[in-house]
Amino acid sequence: MLAVYCESQSPSDPLAGLVVGERPEPTPTEGWSVITLRAATLNHHDLWSLQGVGLPAERLPMILGCDGAGVDDDGNEVIVHSVIASPGWSGDETFDPKRSLFSEVHQGTFAERVLVPTANLVPKPADMSWATAAALPTAWLTAYRMLFTNAGVTPGGLVLVQGAGGGVATACIQLGAAAGLRVWVTSRDEEKRQRALELGAEAVFESGARLPEKVDAVMETVGAATWSHSVNVLRPGGAIVTCGATSGDAPKKAELTKIFFRQLRVVGSTMGNRHELALLSQFVRQHDLEPVVDLEVPLAEARRGFERLASGDTFGKIVLTN
Known part of the structure; x- marks a missing residue:
């Protein structure tokens, strides 16, 4: 074969x-x-x-x-x-x-x-395309668990997605917007920022930009390059949910003082379980989402x-x- x-x-x-x-x-x-x-x-x-x-x-x-x-x-x-x-x-x-x-x-x-x-x-689901179904088990399932199991956010909450191009990041934008979250996105690339808006992001910013308000949670897939920014944009008690580190796992500053003083949560998130995949497939179908x-x-x-x-x-x- x-x-x-x-x-x-x-x-x-x-x-x-x-x-x-x-x-x-x-x-x-x-x-x-x-x-x-x-x-x-x-x-x-x-x-x-x-x-x-x-x-x-x-x-x-x-x-x-x-x-x-x-x-x-x-x-x-x-x-x-x-x-x-x-x-x-x-x-x-x-x-x-x-x-x-x-x-x-x-x-x-x-x-x-x-x-x-x-x-x-x-x-x-019978009416789901093969391409959509194939995209769900890794990137989309990872995004689903990050947002709905580990972030602790509710509809109306403000979430920042670091980086706009990867499969997990685009899934976070689409899933978050469909669930009633306010989704902000960063990217170094102007074209990717514009495409993030088309997917449902409320606002987009250059990487590392000063944001107009603090966010409730950050979806972190980039790692070292964005870590300090992710810590600094969180409101007290907010959460960073991290599932990867494509730019490396050793940031110049761990930001430990800010993390404990502002009582931030750092939550590791890996994939998702079979039950979450079944829920995700139904969510995607109900909201007519296409990766x-x-x-x-x-x-x-x-x-x-x-x-x-x-x-x-x-x-x-x-x-x-x-």
Whole structure:
């Protein structure tokens, strides 16, 4: 079957180890289902795997991809939940210390057919597009948990999204606006700021700009480059919800004095659980939301998508179709 996989790893030239070619068909096992893929989306996790981050070399070759949507052997349209719990785990799978994502321990979703734990399958709403369904399990689920589980904000609350272009950031804008939040956005890029307004942001600002009022929560995916700004724009008692650090995890100032003096909360947020994914799919359907697609290409042309993601110029998700 056709698949997109990591054959070798390089921190400086990650795409050198990317292969689009034939891999063995998955074999059904008890408790697992084979899904015929219809669409999947790229995440930075896929580039990190090619760089050797989180994927030991002894597990290569590894089919890449964390999320996707497709059809099971009974003809059911399903969304693939990305977080795989360890055997015997009960409760929220994101708190399982031995959890993994697809393409870390088990082969990933960038393939014509994918082996998935049956418990990880969520029904896809019949009227939802494959591209929308494929975008939900990683970036959109991360944004959903950040906003609605961890931020502590309510409709009418003011949220700042740091950075306007990535999949999580665009999802935060769309989800937040649909839920009645006031969403402000920062970006270095004027075009991305304007597109954020089109997605429902109330106001946009240059990165690091002084804001006209303090915010209730900051959705932080950038890391070191925006950390001090995120702390400084919060009202007393506000929260930074962080899910990543694309600019690095070592800011010049930790801002600890401001954090404890103003009683700020710093909340780590990783992915979401299967129940949240089911709720997210219904929320997206009810509000008629469509994730922003930066590029859509067939699985056979996946390298184009990886090159686009590696460029850093994306706005929204990159979709692979099958």
